[in-house]
Amino acid sequence: MQSQRLPTLEDVARVAGVSRATVSRVINGIRNVDPQLHEQVWTAVDQTGYVPNKMARSLVTRRTGTVALVVSDSETHDDDPFMSRFFSDPYFGRVVGGLMSVLRPLGVQLALQMVGADGHKRLVGDLRNGQADGAVVLSLPAHDPLPGLLAESNIPAVLIGRPAEPVPISYVDLDNEGGAALAADRLAERGCRRPVMISGPPEVPASVDRVSGFRRAMARHGHAWIPAETGNFTQDSGERSMRALLAAHPALDAVFVANDLMALGALLVLHDAGRRIPDDVVVVGFDDSSAALSARPALTTVRHPLEDMAAEAARMLLSRLDDPDARVTSVIFEPTLVERHTA
Amino acid sequence: MQSQRLPTLEDVARVAGVSRATVSRVINGIRNVDPQLHEQVWTAVDQTGYVPNKMARSLVTRRTGTVALVVSDSETHDDDPFMSRFFSDPYFGRVVGGLMSVLRPLGVQLALQMVGADGHKRLVGDLRNGQADGAVVLSLPAHDPLPGLLAESNIPAVLIGRPAEPVPISYVDLDNEGGAALAADRLAERGCRRPVMISGPPEVPASVDRVSGFRRAMARHGHAWIPAETGNFTQDSGERSMRALLAAHPALDAVFVANDLMALGALLVLHDAGRRIPDDVVVVGFDDSSAALSARPALTTVRHPLEDMAAEAARMLLSRLDDPDARVTSVIFEPTLVERHTA
DNA sequence: ACGCGCTTGGAGAGCGTTTTCCCATCGTGT
DNA sequence: ACACGATGGGAAAACGCTCTCCAAGCGCGT
Numbered sequence A, B: 001m002q003s004q005r006l007p008t009l010e011d012v013a014r015v016a017g018v019s020r021a022t023v024s025r026v027i028n029g030i031r032n033v034d035p036q037l038h039e040q041v042w043t044a045v046d047q048t049g050y051v052p053n054k055m056a057r058s059l060v061t062r063r064t065g066t067v068a069l070v071v072s073d074s075e076t077h078d079d080d081p082f083m084s085r086f087f088s089d090p091y092f093g094r095v096v097g098g099l100m101s102v103l104r105p106l107g108v109q110l111a112l113q114m115v116g117a118d119g120h121k122r123l124v125g126d127l128r129n130g131q132a133d134g135a136v137v138l139s140l141p142a143h144d145p146l147p148g149l150l151a152e153s154n155i156p157a158v159l160i161g162r163p164a165e166p167v168p169i170s171y172v173d174l175d176n177e178g179g180a181a182l183a184a185d186r187l188a189e190r191g192c193r194r195p196v197m198i199s200g201p202p203e204v205p206a207s208v209d210r211v212s213g214f215r216r217a218m219a220r221h222g223h224a225w226i227p228a229e230t231g232n233f234t235q236d237s238g239e240r241s242m243r244a245l246l247a248a249h250p251a252l253d254a255v256f257v258a259n260d261l262m263a264l265g266a267l268l269v270l271h272d273a274g275r276r277i278p279d280d281v282v283v284v285g286f287d288d289s290s291a292a293l294s295a296r297p298a299l300t301t302v303r304h305p306l307e308d309m310a311a312e313a314a315r316m317l318l319s320r321l322d323d324p325d326a327r328v329t330s331v332i333f334e335p336t337l338v339e340r341h342t343a
Numbered sequence C: 001a002c003g004c005g006c007t008t009g010g011a012g013a014g015c016g017t018t019t020t021c022c023c024a025t026c027g028t029g030t
Numbered sequence D: 001a002c003a004c005g006a007t008g009g010g011a012a013a014a015c016g017c018t019c020t021c022c023a024a025g026c027g028c029g030t
Helices: A009-016 A020-027 A035-048 A054-061 A084-088 A090-106 A120-128 A146-152 A176-189 A205-220 A235-248 A260-272 A290-294 A306-322 B009-016 B020-027 B035-048 B054-061 B084-088 B090-106 B120-128 B146-152 B176-189 B205-220 B235-248 B260-272 B290-294 B306-322
Strands: A066-072 A109-115 A134-138 A157-160 A170-174 A195-199 A228-230 A254-257 A282-287 A300-303 A330-333 A336-338 B066-072 B109-115 B134-138 B157-160 B170-174 B195-199 B228-230 B254-257 B282-287 B300-303 B330-333 B336-338
Touching: A009 A020, A009 A035, A020 A035, A054 B054, A066 A090, A066 A306, A084 A090, A084 B090, A090 A109, A090 A134, A090 A306, A090 B084, A090 B090, A090 B109, A109 A120, A109 B090, A120 A146, A134 A146, A134 A306, A146 A157, A157 A306, A170 A176, A170 A306, A176 A205, A176 A254, A176 A282, A176 A300, A176 A336, A195 A205, A195 A235, A195 A260, A228 A235, A235 A254, A235 A260, A254 A260, A260 A282, A260 A290, A282 A290, A290 B260, A290 B290, A306 A330, B009 B020, B009 B035, B020 B035, B066 B090, B066 B306, B084 B090, B090 B109, B090 B134, B090 B306, B109 B120, B120 B146, B134 B146, B134 B306, B146 B157, B157 B306, B170 B176, B170 B306, B176 B205, B176 B254, B176 B282, B176 B300, B176 B336, B195 B205, B195 B235, B195 B260, B228 B235, B235 B254, B235 B260, B254 B260, B260 B282, B260 B290, B282 B290, B306 B330
Parallel strands: A066 A109, A066 A134, A134 A157, A157 A170, A170 A330, A195 A228, A195 A254, A254 A282, A282 A300, B066 B109, B066 B134, B134 B157, B157 B170, B170 B330, B195 B228, B195 B254, B254 B282, B282 B300
Antiparallel strands: A109 B109, A300 A336, B300 B336
């Protein structure tokens, strides 16, 4: 079986005994077509096995039916076996799942676009051209110029996670401060006296917000100062931080950890140190990733509704595509506390 | 800023004072162009900010510069919050990472295609048309007709994981039997007397191979029969299976678990049962996923080089695209044993 | 009968490329 | 000088589709 020429509109038209234009109308569901011809056309389509050529269509409509998922790799360039750290992080998969849940029923394609430190202009060029109708942008380094470029090129785009500097571009984000406050309230409720925290890297905005949210809420509960240790969101750094904290503050009885993976590490260290959880020490994580469930005891954590956020981002992008003059908007999601067994 | 018309070849040609054809030649690096004009054209390109329109180009070249990553969702239709189980499984991310590592340097796009039980013909149609030049197909249910359809439509495609029935289509796969044998050898080496195993679902071929490989190798070591319990690759099922095994065979001193996630569960149960690892019971997992590292003690496991396999799949697909008459091939990867602290 | 609006369907002009011809132009061997 | 093969560049034909005209047909009011 050779890769012979596929049937075109022309072929269908010939078979149905009508013109290209009519077939096109029928295919695209435009009314004003005699039911009789309508019928003829469809049978001709079936008979020829016609499938519209997407590129030809896109060329004239200026619509690709594709949105790009842009991920930055400027942070993970050449140490790891290529990006494996990022892609194998459940974060990525959760976003893809969320996007797909709204894109797929509508027949919209998702194309992966990676952009390095250099490729910004190329990306914008590609986007303005035929690559995609719009973009969902993920996980940018703190002061990435991309949001600005997108905004000024007038490319439909939605960020997941707000940009570091204010930029006229739509985004979805999580109320990280509120989430941290939830954790703080829980800790207070459990009657903790000597809370400590393990924070994330200071260059990621979400991390900063979690710290400040937690501090502020704890202050309301009468804890003016919270000893903290800085991790980098890996389990390893969680262990290290916990050990340091334990050494400096042996009497600690509560710890807020800025993400679940680090919390997993902290739990291990606490366990090895002979602390009973939650009796001696209560622990609250952040994200409600799959790690939270596999922790022992199962981790009490702040749920980050990433799938929902991604789905909303997709919806926002789509509606922007339908109405190019739509205003820039943002949606902030409220986290919730998932009570399991560590606090 | 309006979405004004972008510069086209025509515009560049006018600025450079040459014809469209010449600009096209220069852009596509076709020799036989006067260096002088060559220069003129490039400055004109810079000046106008020209970016070739991908769709117009694809329309005539019949090449999209895109490959599709096809994932089946017929198994996970409507129970979970949409596919979250599959996408958030590190499996997905590892494959994406591996594919990207070869695709991106070549400027090839990756498009996600999900296909349900019904959508097969649609997918094939889309693929034969403008969607993508070829496909990497992932994680199919046992007797999926897709490989057959792809083969008979002569669509360039590479499967990750061999098809259940023999089909003339290229694939990469892991020597699951060999991997399981590796685990068996290790268990034997550790002098185990009463080995048991936790297998995966019988409908996935890889799972079956792991079981048979393990059984065969253990037989060589003199263990004619291995008690087994069947899980479904989740941590939960690992726990359940381990509990059952412990109840039925209290004297067990070694367990082979068909994937890391289940091994994680098994480890927890063994720990709760007061068994010391690896002194009382040795455990070997399979996959070397991130779970293996976060297990305590760190899990000894069989490494499944998924990124490498995905990368190879991409390379195979690409070379098939370059030479449409290339023969169907397959590459089987050899797993290795990663020695950590459980065996 | 005639004209007028309304519905249908066809002809054809693009959309932005690549690529096939084909015509200059030039250098070379006789 | 003249013919002749290279070689560089332009005109224009696709590629497969959408969509804007226009013409034809039809029912209605005058």
